[in-house]
Amino acid sequence: MSDGPTITTIAERAGVSIASVSRVLNGLPTREDTVRRVLSAADELGYVPNSVARSLKSRRTNQVAFAMADIGNPVYLTMVREIQPVLKAAGYRLVLHSTDADVAEEIDVLRSLGERYVDGLIMIPLRIGEAHLKAVEAARAPVVIIGSVPDGTRVDNVRTDSRTGVRLALEHLRSLGRRRIGFVNGPLDTVPGSARSTAYAEGIRELGLPYDENLVEIGDFYRAEGAQAVSRLLSRAPDLDALMCANDLIALGALDVLRRAGRRVPEDVAVAGMDDIDLAAVAWPSLTSVSLGSAERGRLAAELLLDRLGNGDRDPKVVTVPPRLMVRASTVGEETP
């Protein structure tokens, strides 16, 4: 594991200057004979160019960072799976950051862009405050944010419209005759939490149903916490006939709780989730869910970043992915084959 060969080693062996070696290796016009000598020397030595030195000179690292709260979350996972091949195809490596949804850590990731170890960053903050926005605009490398930022923020942005998404689900549940539609949300100080809370309240009214705060419960965006919240809700409002869950993990928790409580899904309680994670389709019963286009958002973010890396000066773009309702058994029952 001794020190590998450098262009100097090659230059000596081939009897040429390091400039010639560099030119040959970069395919610049060189005399046939020199090319051959350099290439065979490089080959014999098993030369691999040092990317650090190259980066220092070229000011490009061919690395891109992706920062999310927790890679264990299926939504982020889907995004990583989509982002990775796009970047790879463009010659970039992927550096992963887990921030645990900690604001200080997120800010630190933005600050660390000054270290120039990546050419750009895709970030998906759960909460977006003043500090974020300032740090984003001061960032020393291009940033793409997944999740809605305030209009006018000078940053590339991929969004979805979870308000419309909530309404799609509510209308669907209502169209099935449900009137007592419970809502299980995550923390209200998060971007999706607050948006979905508003959307539920508005949506219920637009359907001509009374807003009943006994039908609303807050937990967290995880299966276990969701399940607990559903338990509380169920004991407070035993007459509910539908559940709108702010994400699919909560909805899966709801399925567990309902099953153990002996309620049939969807006959007694129809359940809808959000995010359309892979598990939604294979859960039992399969889960009706509002797709927020996680895969597409990931892909778009990667493309937006690549575009920006190719053209640093264009105006920031905002791309919105429309939500789509995926109707499955948890609201309409098993289709008869």
Next chain:
Amino acid sequence: MSDGPTITTIAERAGVSIASVSRVLNGLPTREDTVRRVLSAADELGYVPNSVARSLKSRRTNQVAFAMADIGNPVYLTMVREIQPVLKAAGYRLVLHSTDADVAEEIDVLRSLGERYVDGLIMIPLRIGEAHLKAVEAARAPVVIIGSVPDGTRVDNVRTDSRTGVRLALEHLRSLGRRRIGFVNGPLDTVPGSARSTAYAEGIRELGLPYDENLVEIGDFYRAEGAQAVSRLLSRAPDLDALMCANDLIALGALDVLRRAGRRVPEDVAVAGMDDIDLAAVAWPSLTSVSLGSAERGRLAAELLLDRLGNGDRDPKVVTVPPRLMVRASTVGEETP
């Protein structure tokens, strides 16, 4: 987004040499007055050290790569989740590689270590051949392999003992009185596939049961493919009373198929999987599974690599994580609360 300040900028503003700036920033003994001037200049300029330049000089990148087939696989995901914090705590960033289990890509990752963009690599190859072993031993940076490599290979290695794992499950099923134990495996040319195939054949014989090749079916290590394999198996051997699945994804596929076929789990067919992924505990019914310590293997691999990075010359270590049987409802039914 202009070019950020460098130590030269700071040196000018503070009226000192770049050497002094560097010394101050690295906490080397310096006169009180100089320290103050440099620090305030750095502060005003919002200086962030360039990690590329630092890496070039120091020959360390503070990055580590993790290469696996597909981040979507829950087992690898668990490992990433475990590896990341360990590395982060030690000051390393994580670079992710998905190789799609493609041997050429894996070899390429090993070769790319010569680019020196990472200080080390954790790799989990599905198939391990001659080419791998040669590339591993020729690698220009420390490598830790998760998955059994042939004895004597000079590389740090974290293993599990899936043969013992399979036997644990078979003995458990036999102890429940099952005699027609089917086996659904993944491709035989993979390391786990071949190990588990041998283990099943041996295990069955040791239990005094006849080896019936009609009870064995090969698919792939995914839910959908597993489900198909289980369907085939079920039509070929309708009398089976237990299913040993080579991993949990296959087992989840088996649960789907059995449910749709109207077989009760575990009353009619007991099901056991391997890997003990998160989903196993929350599936319905919850899945008996052989834990191969994915989280622990990830953690150990990270620790092994860190140790090696601190001491490049020690002999390669082999660490084995023993399998543990997690008994759940898919074999013994719901425990009465």
Next chain:
DNA sequence: CACCTTTCTGTAAACGTTTACTGCGATCGC
């Protein structure tokens, strides 16, 4: 054959750090 192009190669500087070495002024011991 002298001159001008053209083609190729080598020298050297640059990217932003760290660090060995040198030199300077001050302090110490005698």
Next chain:
DNA sequence: GCGATCGCAGTAAACGTTTACAGAAAGGTG
């Protein structure tokens, strides 16, 4: 009061590339 010692800071080299520039060799033209 003088040499030795010490603390500190500056100069310069190095890490491994890329690339502007200059120079040499070769070819073409009159």
